[in-house]
Structure formats: C-alpha cells, structure tokens
Amino acid sequence: MPTDSSPVPPAPASADPAPPARSGLTPERASGVVIVAGIATFIAGALGAVQSRANGTLATVFGSAIDAALWSFGSGWLLLTLAMLHPKVRGGLVEAHRAYRGDSLRWWMFLGGLGGGFFVVAQTWSVPQIGVALFTIAIVGGQTLNALLVDSVGLGPAGKAPVTWTRVLGALGTIAGVALASLGRGGGDHALVLAPVFLAVVAGAGMAVQQAINGRVNRHSGNIVSTTWVNFTWGLVLIGGVLVAQLVRGTWSAPRTWDSPAWTFLGGVIGIVFVGVGALVVHYLGVLLATLLTLSGQLIGAVLVDVLGGASHLSPLVLVGVAVTLTSAAFAAVAGRRATVRRARAAAAAPPAAA
Secondary structure, eight states: OOOOOOOOOOOOSSSOOOGGTTOOOOHHHHHHHHHHHHEEEEEEHHHHHHHHHHHHHHHHHHTOOHHHHHHHHHHHHHHHHHHTSHHHHHHHHHHHHHHHHHTOGGGGGGGGHHHHHHHHHHHHHHHHHHHHHHHHHHHHHHHHHHHHHHHHHHSTTTOOOOOHHHHHHEEEHHHHHHHHHHHHOOOOSSOOOOOHHHHHHHHHHHHHHHHHHHHHHHHHOOOOHHHHHHHHHHHHHHHHHHHHHHHTTOOOOOOOOOOOOGGGGGGGHHHHHHHHHHHHHHHHHHHHHHHOOOOOOOOHHHHHHHHHOOOOOOOOOHHHHHHHHHHHHHHHHHHHHHHHHHHHHHHHHOOOOOO
8 A cells, every 4th residue: 555645636637737836836725724724624623513503503493403504504504605606706607617618527516515504404314313423434434445545546636646655544544533532432332223324425525525626616616606606505505405395294383482692593694604614725725634633623623612611520421532533633644644644845946847
C-alpha cells in the first residue's frame, strides 16, 4: 500500500483539469494554505455541533424534527436567496451552468444538498430506534470510509488520492474515537436494529459525496454563496417533500409553540457557514482529511456544548474518545500537509511543459 496521503491532481488528459488554485503554489504557501484550511474546517465542525443542539432543541419545542429541519433549511435558503440580489452571486450560478453546458460538471453534481436533507430524514427515523450514540457511530463510519473511496476515485475537486496506510489509520482512529466518545455521552442503551443502522451508514456515505460534489460546483462557480445556495435548495426540496408526504398522510402538525431561546433559531445561519466552508476547503484538503477535521471539531464542540449546558461530569470514556479522535485527525493532517509540500516542491522543480 502506498504511503503518500495527499490528494493527487487529476491526469492532464482529464476532461476536468486539475484545479488551478492548487497549481503554482510554492511549498511554503502550500503548507500555509493547508494549515488555514484545516483550522477553518475544525471551527466549522465545532459550529456544526452548535447547530445540532439548536435544531434538536427546536425539534423538542416544535414537537417535530421535520418542522425544525424545515426552519433550518428554509431560513438559510431565504438568506442565501436574498444574497442572490448581488450580481457576483448570480454570476456564480451562470459560471456553474456554463461548466455544465461545457461538460465540466454533470447534472448530478448539483444535487449535493440532497445528502444533507437525507441525513435529517435518517436522523428523524433512526435515532428513536437505535439511540444517538449508535446513530452517530454509524454516520461517522459511513462518512469516513466512503471519504476514502471518494478520494480514491477523484470525485472531489482535489483529484485522486490513493488509499494509503496513513489515511486508513487516520480514518479508523477517528471512527474509534467518535464511537468511544458517543458511547460515553450516553444514549446507547437501545437494541441493535439493522435497518436504521444501515440507513445511518448510507446517510453518512452520502455526506462524503455531498462535500465532494459541492467542492466541484464551487470550483467552477467561483462563488461560495452561489454554491451554498444550490446545496440549500435541494436540501429544502427533499425536506419539503417529506412535509408534503406528512400532509397527505395527515400526520403533520404545526409547531406547538415558538417559545424557544433566540439562538436555537440560528441553525440555518450556522448551516450556511458549515456548508460553505466544507465546499471551499475540500479543494485543498481532499474529502477524507476535511471529514476527519470536521468530525474532530464536531466532537469537541459537542463536549463543550454539554459542559456549558450544565453537564455534571464527563465520563472517562468521553475523554479517551476525544483524545483518540484528535490524535487520529492530527496524524492524518500532518501526513497530508507533508505530502502537499512534497508535491509543491516537485511541481516547482519540474521543467515547464513544451508549448
């Protein structure tokens, strides 16, 4: 198995050439870009934990997880639609459409938002049957392992990355760490039911694909707001479809009350940041490394939310899980940074191509 752990740019003959932002970087700048992208990804992951708590609280207040998801997606989509009034944001959609007409983007690459919508549906159906802990483990397992596959086939904008020992160890370590921390936080006393576990694994795998294709769209749109709007649009479509199905079956009910802390209504705003950062950094980190750093940030953010929310203590299992997760993510990040610098040096030393 190879040892290089950084995404490899697509072959020159590909119809979708290597991203220009990664070519021409000096080794020093390449290293700095990876560090900044990694920090941004970690912070976005921590914010994702806050979003989860906000949406969960709102679901309890509303008495419906779907209503809370509809608010999150709908409020975020409305803000992004208002941003469409700016010519540069609309221009991003024009550029993305031009890439589609030129066969640089396929139609299904615009559907990344369905992954986020499907996650909400899977969460709503699975958590009551298998608990938060097992759901989290299944999601992380599906997302992390599929990130390896997504990188290996070059679906993301960073190009292909071989399956190496460093990448596999980083992925498995992160899964183990999140599993320990999730079980330590509780919610794992449910019986194992295969159907919701499988659905959670599929939802996690879909999130890896979502980040990859969002990155592709952003590479061609050149505008992160345009890319995020496309993502939110399809997520809202899926959640809206679930709502329509509930209306037809007569199972939908309006929110019981809107009396909730103001911060719980910020799920859509946080989602914009989360999706936007993910679509941007995957260009430099690849899907796997972006996934590992995001999960690390989410885990730390979740623990902090628990503590600030009045949790009486943290179990030793949680602390061990956090340590394992951070160590695994740091291991993968250092390996990825070194590989990126090596590639930048090799590119700088290579003779210019003949005209």
